Amino acid sequence: xxxxxxxxGLNKLAHLEIVRREVMRTPYGEPxxxxxFGQLGGRDVVFLAxxxxxxxxxxxRINYRANMWALRDAKVDGVLAVTSVGGIRKEFGTGVxxxxxxxxxxxxxxxxxxxDGTGAPVTHVDFTWPYTQALxxxxxxxxxxxxxxxxxxxxxxxTQGPRLETAAEIARMQRDGCDLVGMTGMPEAALARELHxxxxxxSMVVNHAAGLGDSKQMISVEHLDEMAQKAMERVHRILExxxxxxxxxxxxxxxxxxVAAHTG
Ligand code: HPA
Numbered sequence: 001x002x003x004x005x006x007x008x009g010l011n012k013l014a015h016l017e018i019v020r021r022e023v024m025r026t027p028y029g030e031p032x033x034x035x036x037f038g039q040l041g042g043r044d045v046v047f048l049a050x051x052x053x054x055x056x057x058x059x060x061r062i063n064y065r066a067n068m069w070a071l072r073d074a075k076v077d078g079v080l081a082v083t084s085v086g087g088i089r090k091e092f093g094t095g096v097x098x099x100x101x102x103x104x105x106x107x108x109x110x111x112x113x114x115x116d117g118t119g120a121p122v123t124h125v126d127f128t129w130p131y132t133q134a135l136x137x138x139x140x141x142x143x144x145x146x147x148x149x150x151x152x153x154x155x156x157x158x159t160q161g162p163r164l165e166t167a168a169e170i171a172r173m174q175r176d177g178c179d180l181v182g183m184t185g186m187p188e189a190a191l192a193r194e195l196h197x198x199x200x201x202x203s204m205v206v207n208h209a210a211g212l213g214d215s216k217q218m219i220s221v222e223h224l225d226e227m228a229q230k231a232m233e234r235v236h237r238i239l240e241x242x243x244x245x246x247x248x249x250x251x252x253x254x255x256x257x258x259v260a261a262h263t264g
Contacts, residue, residue: 001043001044001045001046001074001075001076001077001247002045002046002076002077002078002079002080002242002243003045003046003047003048003071003074003076003078003079003080004040004045004046004047004048004079004080004081004082004239004242004243005047005048005049005050005067005071005079005080005081005082005188006047006048006049006050006082007050007051007081007082007083007084007184008051008055008083008084008206008224008225008228009084009204009206009225009228009229009231009232010049010082010228010232010235011049011051011053011054011055012036012047012049012053013036013038013040013045013047013236013239014236015040015041015236015240016036016038016039016040016045016047017038017039017040018036018037018038019037019038019039020037021034021035021036021037022034022035022037022074024066024069024070024073024074026065026066026069026070026073027069028063028065028066028069028111029063029065029066030063030066031048031063031066031067031069031070032048032049032050032051032052032057032062032063032066032067033048033049033052033053035047035048035070035071035074036048037074040239040240040243040244041240041241041242041243041244042243042244043243043244043247045243046071046074046076048067048070048071050062050067050081050184050188058161058162059160059161059162059183059184060107060109060110060160060161060162060183062184063111064110064111064112064187064188064191065111065114065187065191067188068188068191068192068195068197069114069195071197072195072197076197077198077247077248078132078135078197078198078199078200078248079192079197079198079199079200080135080139080199080200080201080202080239080242081184081185081188081189081199081200081201081202082201082202082203082204082235082239083156083182083184083185083201083202083203083204084182084203084204084205084206084224084227084228085098085156085180085181085182085203085204085205085206086164086165086170086180086181086182086205086206086207086208086209086210086215086219087179087180087205087207087208087209087212087213088157088170088173088174088178088179088180088181088209088212089154089179089180091151092151092154092179092180092205093205093208093213094205094206094207094208094227095204095205095227095230095231096151096204096205097143097148097149097150097151097202097203097204097205097231097234097235097238098150098151098153098154098179098180098202098203098204098205099131099136099139099140099143099150099151099152099153099154099200099201099202099203100131100153100154100155100156100179100180100185100201100203101129101131101136101152101153101154101155102129102130102153102154102155102156103130103155103156103157103158103185103186103189104155104156104157104158104173104176104177104178105158105186105187105190106157106158106159106160106173107158107159107160107183107186107187108160109160110186110187111187112186112187112190112191113187113190113191113194114191114194114195115194125190125193125194126193127190127193130189130190130193130199131189131199131200131201132198132199132200134198134248135198135199135200136152136200138200138242138245138248139200139202139238139242140152141245142238142239142241142242142244142245143238143241145241145245146234146237146238146240146241147237148234148237148238150202150238154179154180154203155177155178155179155180156178156179156180156181156182156185156201156203157173157176157178157179157180157181157182158181158182158183158184158185158186159181159182159183160183161183162183164210164219164221165181165209165210166210166211167210167211167216168211169210170209170210170211170212171211173209180203180205181209182203185201185203189201202235202238204228204231204235206223206224206227206228206231207219207220207223207224207227
């Protein structure tokens with residue numbers, strides 16, 4: 001069973017036949033909402049709205065640790081995260097869908113790790129490739145099956161929000177090599193890795209990033225939700241195909257190793 005985390009514009013899954021909702025307790029507090037278990041494309045899935053079902057939790061206040069812990073406890077095979085983003089790379093204009101393959105993290109002051117030094121040895125995880133390739137491939141195959149174009153690869157720059165970026169910040173991110181900018185991709189991806197949960201992301205571009213294209217002077221924030229809604233029908237089609245694919249054989253995703261290391 002896969003988990004789907006919905007971002008802005010995706011507070012519920014079209015065509016999900018809901019079977020039950022479950023309020024999960026975690027050592028990290030409450031997830032963004034109850035987990036919604038149901039059937040999509042004829043298979044079991046669990047859905048969670050990242051910003052809460054009423055879209056009330058801003059990116060920096062999301063309890064990412066509780067969310068990922070709850071999904072791990074639900075014994076999901078992996079997590080597909082849907083995010084709305086600004087486009088930095090020229091080809092990534094409004095409406096483009098991307099499966100990023102890299103991340104640069106500019107967030108701060110978020111609960112970003114389970115290895116928080118409570119008497120356990122200092123622990124590092126490999127994060128060279130932050131998304132699980134097998135799950136990315138499953139997503140890209142679902143997009144083909146749905147007849148939708150999803151760009152394969154891109155660098156997701158995660159910013160703190162909730163304000164949008166300045167033009168200079170985006171120019172710096174562009175120099176850094178970012179192709180997309182969003183506020184929720186981290187620490188979610190890193191926490192998935194710490195829990196050994198396969199994780200991939202489907203990003204939809206809802207605006208040109210600050211200072212670029214038609215956002216040269218300003219970003220018209222009223223249009224962001226509208227753009228997210230516009231892309232959503234295509235996203236729903238992809239998600240249905242994603243869910244409908246046969247479950248993966250056990251252990252096809254390489255399990256990243258946690259490395260425990262004592263430092264001086
Ligand atoms: N910046 C950060 N996050 C976003 C943007 C953006 O331009 N658009 C949608 N999410």
